[in-house]
Amino acid sequence: MSKFYITTSIAYVNAAPHIGFALEAVQADVVARWHKQEEVFFLTGTDEHGAKIARAAAASRGEAPPKASLATGGSLAPKGREADNKLIKEFVDQQAEKFKALKSALNLSWDNFIRTSDQKVHWPVAQEVWKRIAEAGDLYKKTYQGLYCVGHEAFVTQKDLVAETPTLEGRGSDRSAGDALVCKDHKKAPELIEEENWFFKLSKYTKDIELRIKNDELRIIPEGRKNEVLGLLKDDPEDGSASSPQDVSFSRPSKDLTWGVPVPGDDSQTMYVWADALTNYISGYGGVKNWEKHPADIHFIGKDILRFHAIIWPAMLLSAKLPLPKTIFVHGHILSDGQKMSKSLGNVVDPFELVKKYGSASSSQAGTDAVRYFLLREIPSAEDGDFSYEKFTQRYNADLANGLGNFAARVLTLASNYSEYFTIHANPQNVHEVVNDKIKETQLLANKKITDFKLNEALEIIWSLIHFGDQYINEKKPWERKDEKIIEANGVAIHSSVAILNNVAILLQPFLPDTADKITKSIVWEEGRLEIQKTENLFPRL
């Protein structure tokens, strides 16, 4: 297993794929394709367990009272769940298909798609890792106290609570002191419930992890995120504001949560998200043995799940005596017209719609590459970015239609119109020195940017080569002066232009694979002679 191993986080299937996951998948895809000269294993998948999924499944069948106050009495959780689980299974199957469809929509090159509901592939690994952690003595049972809201069918926290309205003051005598809070959605006081959970001794490993992150044995990119994690790990008891992470709950009673992986040796408990979902990186990779030989080179994740990947996951691996991933790359979030995307605002951007919208009749891949390009160029790789149709159109016209598309058409037409030059001067080596230098410089810079995960800047650099090409052609004007004396010079100029285009395509291969192929295929050398096959417009102007 000497493969370069790249993962995305696994997507939670309670909702349809949105553009945020598309961003992560596309970023990971570029890096995977860029490493293709080595052997690469690229994993993605879906996280399909948990109470939220169960609720989403019910909602999708139009059954559940969304936030209506209909408290389901006491019957919400327990028995008779076999039938329910079957329905949930149908739901997640359906959802997982939508995520898998991203592969063709965005031309992704993943090698495996892991689903946490896969009882044959995923469950045994999740349980094996659990056992290893248990054997290390890092799991213990503890009573968990929480505020349970019947309306939510879940534990709620302080931020879900609001002060009770004055009109209900009559009940004042009922409640104990300081208990004047009610659930903000359901206007009912939560119950204090105790339940027994398995806990993981996270605290045992925080020092070790802090060290490994500090010395980049576990790299976290970008720097700001690394510092954020180090801040979390640092214990400064003085001000009491930040204290190193506490042990985390690793299971839930199965009476409340049957939709998940059973805890080995304890039927009364179901694995909680960490123990279950994070192990996908091992189960999707052929199991513990493979991971031991070659752990992930890069995890691509969003900033919202940094804590789990940078602290809990390494702690689990240390406990299970398994190697840590080498790098965690953290991207930001995509805003929609400056606002957070949310269902209630109705501004969620659907990647499938985008691809369809920007694909032309003649070529649907133009839409795919246009979406890939926007995500990779407009969104700074490690930061938040903004999506709007206006920006998309602007990027498309300026960079793809006027920039790349026009340049390709320009060079190919030029080369095929003046092909007589080639009979005289058909040597591919015959490229101007300045052009060769610029090409080499661009390759160097772009590769450096990709290594640093600055994909947007890599594209910027590639586009500077296109710009250079336009300048070069304007300067050489190979279309005029066809007299004998300068035929040779024009031949070199056209060869040089073709070389620029060809190298742009090579550099773009990981970013816009389909467009790159089209360009490369239109430039053919036959018996030392250049044959140009003009293509249709790569990106028609909008």
Add this chain to the structure above:
RNA sequence: GCCUGUGUAGCUCAGUGGUAGAGCAGUGUCUUCAUAAGGCAUUGGUCGGAAGUUCGAUCCUUCCCACAGGCACCA
């Protein structure tokens, strides 16, 4: 409430102790091989606000404002 980060031209961002730069958009001009595309030139900024350190700050310090994120056992 506590902690961290960000705030620079219409938009996206770069940048340095000595009074600011790029790309896109805008304007002018040249050009036709090209997708009314391209080249060149150019208009935009009291560098979030206030005070301080300094001969001098956009870059240093303090306070304030706005936004983002983290923590306060919420995944």
